[in-house]
Every structure is written in structure tokens, then in C-alpha cells.
Amino acid sequence: MSSGTVGQWVLLSYRMPREPSTPRITVWRKLKRIGVAQLGDGLVALPADARTREHLDWIAEEVLEADGSAMVWLAQPASLGQERQIAQGMADARAAEYDAVLADAEQASALPEPERMRVMRRLRDELRRIHRRDYFPPPQRQAADRAVARLHPEHRATEEETA
Structure with a gap:
């Protein structure tokens, strides 16, 4: 993270059916393994680069395959303070x-x-x-x-x- 400007982040917004629980648990474990920041229910973020974007794209595909909904976004926090809080x-x-x-x-x-x-x-x-x-x-x-x-x-x- 640079010292004076807000950086780009890749976000995954997703929803999954409660049952069966196995796909939901699998997705959560994968998100945890890649170290996402949990911004809210069904909303996670990583600093944007090709690797993190690819990780979240793959997980979004898994969510869709499990009859869930998923969207990957590129975004910037509104302030440097918000970015520092996430980091x-x-x-x-x-x-x-x-x-x-x-x-x-x-x-x-x-x-x-x-x-x-x-x-x-x-x-x-x-x-x-x-x-x-x-x-x-x-x-x-x-x-x-x-x-x-x-x-x-x-x-x-x-x-x-x-x-």
C-alpha cells in the first residue's frame, strides 16, 4: 500500500444457499486460505493484482456452480483511512x-x-x-x-x- 494514495482492491460479493452446507464451507475455507478481508456478510476484499483477481474469479465460479450468486468488483476505498483500516x-x-x-x-x-x-x-x-x-x-x-x-x-x- 502506498503512503499517500488509495489503491485498487478486488472485491467478491457472493450469496450461497444454506443447504447443502458443504459448498459454503468449502468456499469459506478457500477465502480464508487466501487471506481475504471480510468487509461484510458475503463481501470480501484483497489488494488488486492479477493473482488476487484470478483467485476471486475462481471462487466466484465455484459459488455459481453451487447455485449461488457472485460478482467480482474492482474498487477503491473512499479514503486512505478506510484502506489503512482494512490493511x-x-x-x-x-x-x-x-x-x-x-x-x-x-x-x-x-x-x-x-x-x-x-x-x-x-x-x-x-x-x-x-x-x-x-x-x-x-x-x-x-x-x-x-x-x-x-x-x-x-x-x-x-x-x-x-x-
């Missing part, structure tokens, strides 16, 4: 996810190496998933990345040598 909400959601990874990494640091390595691989995968939906990286991102990197035996050996 801050998205950053706060990612910060909570990074905090969880950081806590898991800190707990894993005391584990024996084989278990620590399993946790490290799982947390690296989790970080990759979070990074893909992290449009406004919070400070917690670097802390979580470093904590997971410290689980690797080579990193631990380097730290012990410099201590």
Missing part, C-alpha cells in the same frame, strides 16, 4: 498466525533433534502458507521466520560457536 485488519490476522508459529517454534527448541526437525518442517510449511496470504507483513513475520530457522541444527551449531 491493518489483514496484518493483525497474519500477526496472530505468526505469533502461533513463534510459540510453537519456541516450544520445539527444547525437543530432541528428530522431533525438532519434524516440527521445523511443519512450521516451514505453515510459514509458506501464511506468506502467500500476507499482503501487509507485520513485524511478527521476521520473528517467526527467525524462530523457525533457529530450529535447524546448523543454525544451532553456529549460535553455540558464537556464544
Whole structure:
């Protein structure tokens, strides 16, 4: 997000039948996985670029296939303050996810190496998933990345040598 101008956002407005619930749940999980900002019931937003537009176009198709209605919009918030509020909400959601990874990494640091390595691989995968939906990286991102990197035996050996 630039510091002085309001950016373009891609919005998905959708409605789905209550029953069957499986398609509705599937759509919600996909929206959560890509890190949308929930603006209201059936209205989500992402910063506009080719990738986010494509994601929301695909999800709109799924909604239509499930006998729902969906429209994808390109829009700008009316003010920079509104845009910052949306971006801050998205950053706060990612910060909570990074905090969880950081806590898991800190707990894993005391584990024996084989278990620590399993946790490290799982947390690296989790970080990759979070990074893909992290449009406004919070400070917690670097802390979580470093904590997971410290689980690797080579990193631990380097730290012990410099201590």
C-alpha cells in the first residue's frame, strides 16, 4: 500500500444457499486460505493484482456452480483511512498466525533433534502458507521466520560457536 494514495482492491460479493452446507464451507475455507478481508456478510476484499483477481474469479465460479450468486468488483476505498483500516485488519490476522508459529517454534527448541526437525518442517510449511496470504507483513513475520530457522541444527551449531 502506498503512503499517500488509495489503491485498487478486488472485491467478491457472493450469496450461497444454506443447504447443502458443504459448498459454503468449502468456499469459506478457500477465502480464508487466501487471506481475504471480510468487509461484510458475503463481501470480501484483497489488494488488486492479477493473482488476487484470478483467485476471486475462481471462487466466484465455484459459488455459481453451487447455485449461488457472485460478482467480482474492482474498487477503491473512499479514503486512505478506510484502506489503512482494512490493511491493518489483514496484518493483525497474519500477526496472530505468526505469533502461533513463534510459540510453537519456541516450544520445539527444547525437543530432541528428530522431533525438532519434524516440527521445523511443519512450521516451514505453515510459514509458506501464511506468506502467500500476507499482503501487509507485520513485524511478527521476521520473528517467526527467525524462530523457525533457529530450529535447524546448523543454525544451532553456529549460535553455540558464537556464544
